[in-house]
Amino acid sequence: MDISRRNFLKLGLGIAAFAALPKFTLAATKKTGAYHYSIKVMHTKHCFKNNQVIDIMSYNETIEAPVIIARQGQPITIEVTNLLDEPTTIHWHGLRIPIEMDGVPHLSQPPILPGETFTYRFTPPDAGTYWYHSHVNSIHQLGKGLSGCFIVEESQPAKFDADIPLLLRSWRIDEEGGWLPLTTPKSFRSGTKGTMDTVNSKSIPTIEIPERSLIRLRLVNVDSTKIYKVILAGRKSKLIAIDGHPLESYRTFENYQVAPGCRIDLALRSPVKDKTIVLKANDDEKILAYLKTVKHQGIPIKRSLPQLPPNPISQYKQNRKEYMFSFTWQGGDGWTINGKPLLHISQDDHGKPLKRLKLGKSYTFILNNNTQYRHPIHLHGHIFRVIENSGGEVGYWTDTVTLGKSQTVKIAFVADNPGKWMFHCHIIEHMKTGMSGYIEVS
């Protein structure tokens, strides 16, 4: 690993601080060379409030996991060492990579046992904003902190003056600063929500951005439960990408419902120094973070907003086989997809796939939400296009689509990645209590 990248990793989300930006830029402009990272999954002490020190789970010792930077079309190696006292894996959410690297225990790899190291090697085909997280004992491991931001730079990096990940999540912390139960029988249907909203693991942080500059914000919902409808007050911005994939035409950003697992990229021109832009969420416009402009180091360059190139996603055919998926609550059986919960996969028994798809063929999935709850539905290993939606946005590429109450969404894609790919709700309690299955592509 080269020095700049090692320092950068240590900084983690410190890159959001303006002073640390050159480190970020350095890693981002590296043309060739190995993208090699090491991650230790470990127990760490952390204090949220009241000097109460609690146990969290971390990637590389700090509450904010390292931002991994890869380059589109270039190989990356990530060595993951498990220092926990329980198995773990890492799933690279939204990346179209080989099944052996997908990080689902038993289905794509054996779990990484305590003391073991597993090396993930892949070449990201798509640029954009992604994230990574544990896929083992997920209520616990995600709830205690195992998630981070994964940026794939464009093969010809798009030019912004600052590139700032903003990770949204809510921790289950009580008044004293201790852990609340991560799931409770009473709340698991709607999802057990956190009590302490954070951006980059800080409660209402002030993040410095350079004045009079072109800024790219990468908002990632790494929460297990909460849907954030985000608003940016105090400056006009443009929505330039959804879930990693550039919009064909950028649009003025008003607000966006970012569900667990989902991401949006915003671009804005920052005002002169000492101005504040406010990141808020939901109808009560709760303040999540302040972005404060600071003096530009050097002379600001007047950049024009680049049109991000589309990712090389296979184009589906007009003629497509259609399958229906029904997302339901079945009383005693809990959450299901097409009436069947998938609760357990073992090394020897993968059960039955929800569907078998032929490699290279185009498909339409009709997703019916027959419940009164919202479900962000995530397909591993593939990118699909939302082509019809009874209650929301159409015409964009994604890996996770949010189904509102009783909503129906049609998606289209090419099954172009062989393997057994998880298809599940990203509200982690829904996934763990049955709203989960897999699609087999062969």
Ligand SMILES: [Cu+2]
């Ligand atoms: Cu759900």
